[in-house]
Amino acid sequence: MDEIDIRFCCESFTKYSNLINKTDEIICPECSKHYVNIKETLKIPINREKILRKEVELFFEKLELSNINKCIERQFNEITFQIDIQCESLIEKINNYRIELIEKVKKNRNDIIRQLDKSKIVNKISKNLYIEEFEKTKNLFDKLKIEEDTKQKLKEKERMENEIKDEIDKYKFLKPEKNIEIEEIVGVFVATKLLKKNLTRESIQNGYFKYYLI
Ligand SMILES: [Zn+2]
Numbered sequence: 312m313d314e315i316d317i318r319f320c321c322e323s324f325t326k327y328s329n330l331i332n333k334t335d336e337i338i339c340p341e342c343s344k345h346y347v348n349i350k351e352t353l354k355i356p357i358n359r360e361k362i363l364r365k366e367v368e369l370f371f372e373k374l375e376l377s378n379i380n381k382c383i384e385r386q387f388n389e390i391t392f393q394i395d396i397q398c399e400s401l402i403e404k405i406n407n408y409r410i411e412l413i414e415k416v417k418k419n420r421n422d423i424i425r426q427l428d429k430s431k432i433v434n435k436i437s438k439n440l441y442i443e444e445f446e447k448t449k450n451l452f453d454k455l456k457i458e459e460d461t462k463q464k465l466k467e468k469e470r471m472e473n474e475i476k477d478e479i480d481k482y483k484f485l486k487p488e489k490n491i492e493i494e495e496i497v498g499v500f501v502a503t504k505l506l507k508k509n510l511t512r513e514s515i516q517n518g519y520f521k522y523y524l525i
Pocket residue numbers: 319321322323339340341342343344345
């Protein structure tokens with residue numbers, strides 16, 4: 312812009328940069344023989360056309376540089392990126408918590424199995440041993456004794472198994488009582504719209520806009 316040649320009424324030329332930020336009237340910087348009204352000089356069609364031509368050229372350059380397609384891509388890519396980051400972070404949290412819960416479940420299951428393994432009653436009773444012992448016993452009273460003892464042990468075993476069943480029934484997975492909507496956890500995609508027109512930058516920052524779910 313500064314390099315545009317501006318013509319004076321004396322037919323001499325000066326650079327546009329020599330005229331900006333000057334008072335309205337100056338002595339002709341080229342011939343020094345007359346006064347020049349800057350505003351009027353710039354309005355002369357030959358000068359005005361040059362200025363406009365340059366303005367249009369600069370405008371084209373500015374818009375080419377700002378490249379609206381790139382702006383659109385950048386904005387929506389950024390939103391997509393934020394959605395991905397948020398979801399990945401939540402997936403990681405959920406998975407870590409899942410592992411933690413499963414570890415607790417395993418630990419409790421193992422504790423009960425260990426408790427069962429330690430039990431003498433459970434380990435003592437074996438159907439094979441009973442059959443073996445029974446078969447080598449000929450005396451009826453001895454047989455009765457074996458059967459009574461075994462029945463007693465089986466009753467004890469059953470009692471213990473029932474206790475364990477009652478205990479394991481106490482363990483549960485509870486889902487959250489409140490039904491949490493996915494939007495509350497992940498977030499939402501929104502557009503903002505100003506509630507009033509002609510707002511100042513300050514009032515915009517103070518939240519004079521509304522979110523619209525998309
Ligand atoms: Zn002059």
